[in-house]
Amino acid sequence: MTVxxxxxxxxxxxxxxxxxxxxxxxxxxxxxxxxxGALASQRVNLVGVIIPSLSNMVFPEVMTGISxxxxxxxxxxxxxxxxxxxxREEQVIYEMLSWRPSGxxxxxxxxxxxxxxMLAQAGVPIVEIxxxxxxxxxxxxxISHRRAGRQMAEAIIAAGYRRIxxxxxxxxxxxxxxxxxxxxxxxxxxxxxxxxxxxEYYTGGSSLLKGREMTEALLKRTPxxxxxxxxxxxxxxxxxxxxxxxxxxxxxxxxxxGFNGMELLDGxxxxxxxxxxxxxxxxxxxxxxxxxxxxxxxxxxxxxxxxPTLQPGDTIRRG
Amino acid sequence: MTVxxxxxxxxxxxxxxxxxxxxxxxxxxxxxxxxxGALASQRVNLVGVIIPSLSNMVFPEVMTGISxxxxxxxxxxxxxxxxxxxxREEQVIYEMLSWRPSGxxxxxxxxxxxxxxMLAQAGVPIVEIxxxxxxxxxxxxxISHRRAGRQMAEAIIAAGYRRIxxxxxxxxxxxxxxxxxxxxxxxxxxxxxxxxxxxEYYTGGSSLLKGREMTEALLKRTPxxxxxxxxxxxxxxxxxxxxxxxxxxxxxxxxxxGFNGMELLDGxxxxxxxxxxxxxxxxxxxxxxxxxxxxxxxxxxxxxxxxPTLQPGDTIRRG
DNA sequence: CAGGAAGCTGTTAGCGCTATCAGTATCAGA
DNA sequence: TCTGATACTGATAGCGCTAACAGCTTCCTG
Numbered sequence: 001m002t003v004x005x006x007x008x009x010x011x012x013x014x015x016x017x018x019x020x021x022x023x024x025x026x027x028x029x030x031x032x033x034x035x036x037g038a039l040a041s042q043r044v045n046l047v048g049v050i051i052p053s054l055s056n057m058v059f060p061e062v063m064t065g066i067s068x069x070x071x072x073x074x075x076x077x078x079x080x081x082x083x084x085x086x087x088r089e090e091q092v093i094y095e096m097l098s099w100r101p102s103g104x105x106x107x108x109x110x111x112x113x114x115x116x117x118m119l120a121q122a123g124v125p126i127v128e129i130x131x132x133x134x135x136x137x138x139x140x141x142x143i144s145h146r147r148a149g150r151q152m153a154e155a156i157i158a159a160g161y162r163r164i165x166x167x168x169x170x171x172x173x174x175x176x177x178x179x180x181x182x183x184x185x186x187x188x189x190x191x192x193x194x195x196x197x198x199x200e201y202y203t204g205g206s207s208l209l210k211g212r213e214m215t216e217a218l219l220k221r222t223p224x225x226x227x228x229x230x231x232x233x234x235x236x237x238x239x240x241x242x243x244x245x246x247x248x249x250x251x252x253x254x255x256x257x258g259f260n261g262m263e264l265l266d267g268x269x270x271x272x273x274x275x276x277x278x279x280x281x282x283x284x285x286x287x288x289x290x291x292x293x294x295x296x297x298x299x300x301x302x303x304x305x306x307x308p309t310l311q312p313g314d315t316i317r318r319g
Numbered sequence: 320m321t322v323x324x325x326x327x328x329x330x331x332x333x334x335x336x337x338x339x340x341x342x343x344x345x346x347x348x349x350x351x352x353x354x355x356g357a358l359a360s361q362r363v364n365l366v367g368v369i370i371p372s373l374s375n376m377v378f379p380e381v382m383t384g385i386s387x388x389x390x391x392x393x394x395x396x397x398x399x400x401x402x403x404x405x406x407r408e409e410q411v412i413y414e415m416l417s418w419r420p421s422g423x424x425x426x427x428x429x430x431x432x433x434x435x436x437m438l439a440q441a442g443v444p445i446v447e448i449x450x451x452x453x454x455x456x457x458x459x460x461x462i463s464h465r466r467a468g469r470q471m472a473e474a475i476i477a478a479g480y481r482r483i484x485x486x487x488x489x490x491x492x493x494x495x496x497x498x499x500x501x502x503x504x505x506x507x508x509x510x511x512x513x514x515x516x517x518x519e520y521y522t523g524g525s526s527l528l529k530g531r532e533m534t535e536a537l538l539k540r541t542p543x544x545x546x547x548x549x550x551x552x553x554x555x556x557x558x559x560x561x562x563x564x565x566x567x568x569x570x571x572x573x574x575x576x577g578f579n580g581m582e583l584l585d586g587x588x589x590x591x592x593x594x595x596x597x598x599x600x601x602x603x604x605x606x607x608x609x610x611x612x613x614x615x616x617x618x619x620x621x622x623x624x625x626x627p628t629l630q631p632g633d634t635i636r637r638g
Numbered sequence: 639c640a641g642g643a644a645g646c647t648g649t650t651a652g653c654g655c656t657a658t659c660a661g662t663a664t665c666a667g668a
Numbered sequence: 669t670c671t672g673a674t675a676c677t678g679a680t681a682g683c684g685c686t687a688a689c690a691g692c693t694t695c696c697t698g
Contacts, residue, residue: 029436029437029440031413031416031417031437031440031441032417033358033417033419034417034418034419035354035357035358035363035418035419036358038354039352039354039355039358044354054373054378054379054382054383055379055380055383057376059373060373060374060379061374063373063400064373064374067400076399076414078397078398079397079398080395081382081386094350095395097350098350098351098352098353099353099354100352100353100354117348118348118350121348121350122350207582207583207585207586208583208585208586208587209582209585209586210586211586212586237586238586241586241587241588245588263526263528264526264527264583266526266527266528267526267527267528267529267530267531267556267557267560268527268560269560269564
């Protein structure tokens with residue numbers, strides 16, 4: 001018992017005893033068994049984080065925000081990957097909950113019924129992140145992707161572009177957030193009597209090369225476009241490089257825009273218009289909710305909507 | 320007891336009982352407590368993976384390889400991040416081992432003494448990845464970064480470049496692998512009587528922008544360089560974009576090379592010379608060792624050296 | 639000097655599972 | 669008929685820790 005107290009820095013132990021215990025632990029290479037500790041104390045210092053993909057570049061930054069805040073709370077993030085599959089997500093949720101974590105952070109507000117049921121039953125804080133267009137199980141931190149899409153469309157229309165095309169992932173059912181952005185985008189177009197002139201879909205991961213190829217294919221098919229709206233910055237950057245190489249007049253003859261506010265864009269020959277997704281802030285706020293550190297003092301059921309800012313860069317005509 | 324059997328699919332249970340148990344579990348939203356299960360069975364289906372950073376782009380691909388192999392073994396990867404700090408790494412190792420995982424995969428072969436002691440004591444398979452220039456605690460999978468640096472230098476020398484500079488991270492003590500590459504690189508240079516003409520260091524994360532800035536600063540200071548060796552592809556790509564914009568003759572007047580074989584490079588206007596670090600394969604092989612699925616049948620203490628291949632791209636003069 | 643607080647150490651009883659073994663029922667084969 | 673195998677279910681005893689409390693000593697306060 002005294003050993004337990006020393007190793008957890010809890011309760012009063014005399015200095016001499018503490019020294020002796022630590023020395024013994026060191027010399028034996030003793031590592032306490034957290035499994036037993038967790039079972040006895042009913043406390044687990046882990047926070048599950050479920051994201052669709054590690055390679056997306058979006059999530060590392062969210063993780064950074066989370067780690068930053070959890071750092072001095074004694075909580076540890078544990079990452080699970082769902083590969084954009086609801087079934088896989090369900091399994092990961094089950095797996096994580098069976099370890100009784102102190103909280104769960106997961107991307108998106110769309111889940112299978114079974115997942116929602118498990119989350120609702122879990123009895124620990126649940127934070128759904130990235131997206132707030134929907135009904136969260138408990139808390140949520142994110143932006144409205146629908147609104148983000150609309151806002152971008154309005155900026156594009158205001159700049160005078162009219163023959164607009166969309167380039168994005170082919171699985172609108174899977175990357176729900178990209179789909180919502182597109183919905184908002186088309187909504188805003190139709191309000192001024194416009195529709196998308198063309199669209200180009202792809203499957204698999206996003207890459208510069210993919211962006212180039214899609215752009216080339218699209219412009220070959222429909223040469224008289226004056227704006228290309230990409231579902232993310234990576235393919236947008238590829239498209240931009242392609243346009244510049246072909247000597248197209250950007251943003252005079254043709255404008256471009258992506259989404260995410262990726263650091264990558266800062267190094268490109270010209271800065272792609274984009275919209276920052278507040279990733280760091282989303283990570284921070286979600287961790288605060290789990291750690292019970294919200295300044296508001298609210299516990300559970302909080303929905304925090306962040307406002308993405310439009311970064312017009314050099315690929316949309318200015319006023 | 321019968322419930323336990325049903326939920327774990329172990330032992331004989333009559334079909335009717337099984338149905339009843341599953342139905343009850345479903346309707347109660349019951350999620351078994353793995354903590355108790357693990358304590359009782361002394362088995363934990365988790366594999367700890369400790370990497371220096373999530374934003375490095377190198378590690379997501381390693382993770383992909385790991386997940387792929389663990390997929391059908393019932394084992395689950397759990398990610399920890401050390402931020403290139405040995406102290407932090409030590410904490411993460413301690414934390415992970417205290418959960419008694421089925422194995423541990425960690426980047427690099429350099430660790431604090433305390434870390435090495437813990438790993439040696441752990442009693443589970445340990446795989447050190449990425450780097451094999453050193454003495455692993457147990458198994459290791461990776462490439463020789465020293466050799467990789469040497470190989471690149473030889474290719475550069477063979478192409479006739481003589482006034483060579485290095486651009487890389489400022490903390491040679493932290494990113495040990497970059498340092499080893501540089502050591503191998505300089506070794507090969509000195510064998511033909513050359514030394515680095517100049518070098519430029521930076522701190523913080525790698526980005527295209529950083530690559531541009533460093534390249535500009537370096538060439539301003541030492542204009543007559545004919546080769547720039549970057550410690551990674553991201554800053555190399557930034558440098559390449561800068562050189563192309565300035566209208567420099569690449570690879571005629573000046574050559575460039577990076578390291579990693581990043582997908583990003585495929586979309587650039589010109590393809591940067593690089594060396595692929597076998598990341599996917601490293602992930603796969605390390606997971607195989609943990610899962611005990613090595614075709615060799617060897618258990619523990621295996622060192623697998625992979626051979627990185629030089630990809631000359633378009634930024635080294637061809638013979 | 640009583641009374642109580644504070645400092646320290648130890649005892650006991652679980653936490654929610656699983657390993658192991660015991661027990662019952664059924665059935666084939668000798 | 670009995671034997672032994674097979675199918676199934678249940679009882680018991682931990683896994684390695686911590687919460688809660690008990691007990692002792694010391695020290696302070698009035």
